[in-house]
Amino acid sequence: MAAGIEVVALDGDDTLWHNEGFFADTQARYCELLAPWASGEAIDAAMLECERRNLELFGYGVKGFMLSMIETAIELTAGKVSAVEIQAILELGKEMIAQPVELIEGVDEVVPSLAETYRLVLVTKGDLFHQESKLARSGLAELFERVEIVAEKDRATYQRILAASGVEPERFVMVGNSVRSDVLPVLELGAKAVHVPYHLTWELEHAEPPAEHDGYWEIDSLHVLPDLLGRLATPG
Numbered sequence: 515m516a517a518g519i520e521v522v523a524l525d526g527d528d529t530l531w532h533n534e535g536f537f538a539d540t541q542a543r544y545c546e547l548l549a550p551w552a553s554g555e556a557i558d559a560a561m562l563e564c565e566r567r568n569l570e571l572f573g574y575g576v577k578g579f580m581l582s583m584i585e586t587a588i589e590l591t592a593g594k595v596s597a598v599e600i601q602a603i604l605e606l607g608k609e610m611i612a613q614p615v616e617l618i619e620g621v622d623e624v625v626p627s628l629a630e631t632y633r634l635v636l637v638t639k640g641d642l643f644h645q646e647s648k649l650a651r652s653g654l655a656e657l658f659e660r661v662e663i664v665a666e667k668d669r670a671t672y673q674r675i676l677a678a679s680g681v682e683p684e685r686f687v688m689v690g691n692s693v694r695s696d697v698l699p700v701l702e703l704g705a706k707a708v709h710v711p712y713h714l715t716w717e718l719e720h721a722e723p724p725a726e727h728d729g730y731w732e733i734d735s736l737h738v739l740p741d742l743l744g745r746l747a748t749p750g
């Protein structure tokens with residue numbers, strides 16, 4: 515008897531919809547705002563350090579990013595940043611939250627077709643409210659059996675999701691753009707993972723892809739995912 519994939523879990527940011535580009539664009543505008551005090555390079559470095567420190571306090575998402583921009587501005591200006599400038603920083607963050615959701619090419623065809631064959635789960639990090647709103651605006655919400663907006667994508671998180679879905683690891687595949695979050699912890703559990711790289715990766719999300727692994731694939735586009743999953747029926 516052949517047992518193939520039963521549950522397909524999909525990442526949201528930079529897998530289903532564009533995300534990192536908005537952070538990069540916003541940070542470029544933030545650098546312009548602080549240009550009187552520091553070079554772009556110094557600002558980027560200070561921001562990265564600040565985000566690294568704050569990650570365990572604020573978690574992922576735009577709201578934590580806004581607070582890190584404000585904190586970095588206070589540091590780099592030695593407290594001289596004005597209330598008007600802080601207001602401009604808050605506006606940058608609010609604009610990000612209001613951005614329309616832009617689906618990544620192929621998502622509008624591939625995800626509905628996957629939903630005909632597999633149970634779909636969305637697994638995403640970030641601000642709860644913002645991610646729920648992006649999912650609602652994506653037009654994809656009804657295709658998912660479960661939506662998991664999580665604080666961290668680690669082994670324990672995936673273990674909980676597998677249990678909640680009532681699926682064996684061999685029949686679960688996670689698809690996403692982050693090796694660190696979407697691939698490595700999933701493979702540790704004996705489940706399968708498909709990496710779909712995005713052209714931008716946040717520095718704190720960087721990880722090396724696994725060496726040869728028989729539950730791991732890298733694909734260029736979601737277009738080839740249905741074929742790949744179809745071939746994964748394993749003799750049992």
Ligand SMILES: [Mg+2]
Binds near residue numbers: 526529690692
């Ligand atoms: Mg992602």
